[in-house]
Amino acid sequence: MPNSELLNKEDLVAIIDSVDIGIIFVDKESRFAFVNKVGEKIRSIESKERIGTSVLDCHHHKVREKVTQDMNSFKQGDYASRHKIIKTNGHYFDNTYNVVKDEDGNFLGVALLSQDITEKKYLEDELKKANAKLEWKIKERTKEINQACEKLKVAEKQLLQSEKMAAIGQFVSGLAHEINNPLDGIQNCIRAVIADPNDKEQTGVFLPLALEGLYKIEVLVKQLLEYAKPKSSEMKSCNIKNIVEESISIVRFKLKEKKIELHTHYENEDLEIHGEAHYVGQVFVNLLINAIDACEEKEKIEIKIIQENENVRVKIIDSGCGIAAEDIKKIYDPFYTTKQKKNGTGLGLYLSYNVIKAHGGDIFVKSEIDKGSEFMIELPLAAFAQKAVIENKLIEELF
Numbered sequence: 446m447p448n449s450e451l452l453n454k455e456d457l458v459a460i461i462d463s464v465d466i467g468i469i470f471v472d473k474e475s476r477f478a479f480v481n482k483v484g485e486k487i488r489s490i491e492s493k494e495r496i497g498t499s500v501l502d503c504h505h506h507k508v509r510e511k512v513t514q515d516m517n518s519f520k521q522g523d524y525a526s527r528h529k530i531i532k533t534n535g536h537y538f539d540n541t542y543n544v545v546k547d548e549d550g551n552f553l554g555v556a557l558l559s560q561d562i563t564e565k566k567y568l569e570d571e572l573k574k575a576n577a578k579l580e581w582k583i584k585e586r587t588k589e590i591n592q593a594c595e596k597l598k599v600a601e602k603q604l605l606q607s608e609k610m611a612a613i614g615q616f617v618s619g620l621a622h623e624i625n626n627p628l629d630g631i632q633n634c635i636r637a638v639i640a641d642p643n644d645k646e647q648t649g650v651f652l653p654l655a656l657e658g659l660y661k662i663e664v665l666v667k668q669l670l671e672y673a674k675p676k677s678s679e680m681k682s683c684n685i686k687n688i689v690e691e692s693i694s695i696v697r698f699k700l701k702e703k704k705i706e707l708h709t710h711y712e713n714e715d716l717e718i719h720g721e722a723h724y725v726g727q728v729f730v731n732l733l734i735n736a737i738d739a740c741e742e743k744e745k746i747e748i749k750i751i752q753e754n755e756n757v758r759v760k761i762i763d764s765g766c767g768i769a770a771e772d773i774k775k776i777y778d779p780f781y782t783t784k785q786k787k788n789g790t791g792l793g794l795y796l797s798y799n800v801i802k803a804h805g806g807d808i809f810v811k812s813e814i815d816k817g818s819e820f821m822i823e824l825p826l827a828a829f830a831q832k833a834v835i836e837n838k839l840i841e842e843l844f
């Protein structure tokens with residue numbers, strides 16, 4: 446049904462006047478031909494005064510040429526519509542210019558729809574400012590978190606060092622014993638030489654013997670000092686069997702003290718990991734001391750090195766007291782210890798877990814009360830380490 450049957454021109458004007466958008470129609474001669482109520486307000490014009498006057502009259506002479514060019518472009522069909530945001534009298538307007546044609550496609554003029562978007566723009570600006578503030582805050586927080594992480598890393602390294610000192614304490618008690626034997630021998634040799642300095646044959650035998658004893662002591666002390674020294678962090682390829690063997694030598698007095706049998710089974714002696722050997726070694730020392738602590742005298746501990754695809758697995762199996770199922774989930778918690786009487790720190794497994802994770806590896810435990818425990822360290826072989834460390838980092842980021 447044609448509109449004309451229901452609405453007359455006044456009705457249409459009333460409708461157009463009621464919308465909250467300025468509507469201005471400029472005819473093909475560039476004259477104001479229609480301005481609705483909002484349009485009058487926006488342009489501060491009275492339609493009665495303006496109707497029939499040229500649009501150029503209300504533009505500064507500097508932009509008249511541009512306005513004429515634009516009108517011509519609309520007329521020639523260079524563009525059917527244009528859109529721009531302009532600012533006048535402190536208000537922002539979203540302007541859309543649309544070409545109007547009659548039924549035969551002849552150019553009638555240009556309709557300008559103008560919407561006051563000052564408030565929207567203000568809100569958008571506020572939102573942008575709030576966003577910028579938020580981003581800045583996030584950056585600050587990230588910086589703070591990174592700094593806290595760095596501090597945590599330093600603290601963890603210090604803890605590692607203190608855990609190492611705890612291991613040294615045990616090493617030293619065995620060492621004292623071990624030093625006393627050669628010391629007795631050295632004393633006897635020197636006493637004999639002093640008692641009979643002219644006995645060249647005796648001196649020739651006893652002095653080298655005393656020297657040998659001193660050498661033994663020197664090696665032990667050197668090893669202790671080397672182990673106690675804080676190490677610089679450097680990731681490099683290292684032989685896993687050597688790391689395991691060094692860790693065993695740190696706990697050998699403790700093994701001896703308890704008369705524990707240690708069995709080693711290395712499936713492959715040439716496996717290399719990529720990492721900080723002294724930290725990984727510290728993990729094995731922790732696990733071995735735990736295994737020894739769990740054992741009664743004359744029990745057995747087994748160490749196995751196995752290759753499993755891209756990883757090396759080191760298993761430390763003891764026949765000790767085992768861990769109750771309900772306690773297993775607590776053993777990696779910092780300060781969880783059942784060795785209150787034996788000066789346990791409860792940090793060994795917590796630190797071991799972190800060291801192994803930082804190397805792109807994992808740690809597993811199987812245990813049964815009164816039967817024993819098996820701790821398994823899985824580390825990527827050097828050739829695959831980079832990939833595993835990155836994947837582990839991604840996992841950490843995800844959670």
Ligand SMILES: Nc1ncnc2c1ncn2[C@@H]1O[C@H](COP(=O)(O)OP(=O)(O)O)[C@@H](O)[C@H]1O
Pocket residue numbers: 731735736739763765766767768776781782783784788789790791792793794795818
């Ligand atoms: N091989 C093991 N056998 C039995 N219990 C173990 C073993 N390893 C660890 N645990 C348990 O886990 C606890 C935490 O170990 P750890 O973090 O090394 O601290 P700490 O040795 O100082 O107690 C131990 O106190 C012990 O109860």
Ligand SMILES: [Mg+2]
Pocket residue numbers: 731734735791792793794
């Ligand atoms: Mg421990």
